[in-house]
Amino acid sequence: MRNFTIMDNKILLLGESARFDRVSSFSKRGEKGMGKWVYPALLPDGKRVNIMKVLMDNRCENNCLYCMNRKDSPLPRTYFRPEELSRIFLELYRKRIVQGIFLSSATGPDPLITLKNMIKTCQILREKYRFTGYLHLKILPFAPFSYIEEAISLADRVSINLESPNGHCLSAIAPDKNWSNLWGIIKAMKEISGRKPSSRVGITTQFIVGPGGEKDKDLVYLAYNLYRHYKLKRVYYSAFTPLPSTPLGKYPSTSPLREYRLYQVDALIRYYGFSSEEIPFEEGNLNLSTDPKLLWALRHPELFPVEVNKASFATLIRIPGIGPAGAQKIIKRRIKEKIRNEEDLKGLRIQSKRALPFLLLDGRVLRKKTYSKNLLPFLRD
Numbered sequence: 001m002r003n004f005t006i007m008d009n010k011i012l013l014l015g016e017s018a019r020f021d022r023v024s025s026f027s028k029r030g031e032k033g034m035g036k037w038v039y040p041a042l043l044p045d046g047k048r049v050n051i052m053k054v055l056m057d058n059r060c061e062n063n064c065l066y067c068m069n070r071k072d073s074p075l076p077r078t079y080f081r082p083e084e085l086s087r088i089f090l091e092l093y094r095k096r097i098v099q100g101i102f103l104s105s106a107t108g109p110d111p112l113i114t115l116k117n118m119i120k121t122c123q124i125l126r127e128k129y130r131f132t133g134y135l136h137l138k139i140l141p142f143a144p145f146s147y148i149e150e151a152i153s154l155a156d157r158v159s160i161n162l163e164s165p166n167g168h169c170l171s172a173i174a175p176d177k178n179w180s181n182l183w184g185i186i187k188a189m190k191e192i193s194g195r196k197p198s199s200r201v202g203i204t205t206q207f208i209v210g211p212g213g214e215k216d217k218d219l220v221y222l223a224y225n226l227y228r229h230y231k232l233k234r235v236y237y238s239a240f241t242p243l244p245s246t247p248l249g250k251y252p253s254t255s256p257l258r259e260y261r262l263y264q265v266d267a268l269i270r271y272y273g274f275s276s277e278e279i280p281f282e283e284g285n286l287n288l289s290t291d292p293k294l295l296w297a298l299r300h301p302e303l304f305p306v307e308v309n310k311a312s313f314a315t316l317i318r319i320p321g322i323g324p325a326g327a328q329k330i331i332k333r334r335i336k337e338k339i340r341n342e343e344d345l346k347g348l349r350i351q352s353k354r355a356l357p358f359l360l361l362d363g364r365v366l367r368k369k370t371y372s373k374n375l376l377p378f379l380r381d
């Protein structure tokens with residue numbers, strides 16, 4: 001039986017510290033014992049795996065107002081050496097407790113040394129232990145170009161958290177961080193990954209939603225730009241949750257519904273061909289009570305209803321209740337025979353209640369649109 005060691009304490013502490021490095025309100029970690037630092041993750045190939053999420057170092061030179069690991073926090077501090085962390089991870093990997101690693105870190109006493117140690121950990125895993133599984137490496141601010149190059153050559157995912165959509169909002173929550181510097185890292189990542197089209201690396205970032213005072217529109221416009229021009233794989237949103245004993249500990253938490261709406265818009269941009277200009281906002285924010293695709297459709301009565309037996313894929317996926325999979329099923333079915341009625345649509349698992357008001361079937365309107373009261377002010381905009 002293995003004794004409970006200093007190393008176990010380290011992993012508990014640095015795994016616990018990584019808990020505050022959130023991806024979204026909806027990502028849930030294990031709840032008991034060592035499982036606390038194990039998180040489920042969806043890999044680029046669609047596989048679900050458990051990943052070990054851990055910090056290299058929880059010592060920090062910064063004082064971000066929302067963060068438990070901030071310099072002034074009375075937290076016990078520790079760090080891993082690359083050899084230690086790679087060995088621990090490999091042990092867990094071999095026992096099939098985890099299948100991948102998300103390695104993040106606070107700055108440590110010197111962010112460049114900390115980042116160098118993170119890269120070294122990845123090198124040991126890839127080169128010494130021949131680990132070929134999922135590896136996500138978070139880049140620290142002020143990383144030189146050559147460090148980013150090394151990170152990209154080793155990892156499946158690299159990320160830099162922009163936290164806010166501009167410098168003004170960032171300084172309200174993380175006064176020691178410099179937005180131009182973070183943006184410079186995004187630009188360097190794009191340049192490096194663009195040089196090797198065969199590179200499997202995906203670039204991601206995260207925003208903390210709420211306390212910076214940003215509008216949803218700022219976030220969505222920037223996310224669109226990141227997807228379109230900076231080849232980002234994912235933009236994550238994290239609804240702010242106040243942590244006790246931080247300066248923002250009494251700041252109200254952000255509704256998870258706001259995060260959810262931002263993810264709905266994220267899907268519209270990534271899978272439905274929407275541009276940021278098409279997203280409906282009310283005074284710069286998303287409507288919390290109704291989904292953004294439905295609001296967009298209601299705002300464009302000139303485009304609907306469309307003939308379900310003739311509409312293109314691009315048109316079908318703009319209809320509320322029809323996603324890319326549903327649109328494909330409709331088109332496949334039409335090759336064999338026409339869609340004749342609501343039952344046919346239900347058989348294709350289309351959300352017919354939502355879709356019918358926007359469809360024609362051989363010139364017939366299938367169901368009239370009715371608007372709930374909470375949509376009326378929005379429609380009069």
Ligand code: SF4
Pocket residue numbers: 060061062063064067068069070071105106107174
């Ligand atoms: S840099 Fe900011 S967010 Fe990161 S660990 Fe330090 S205080 Fe926390």
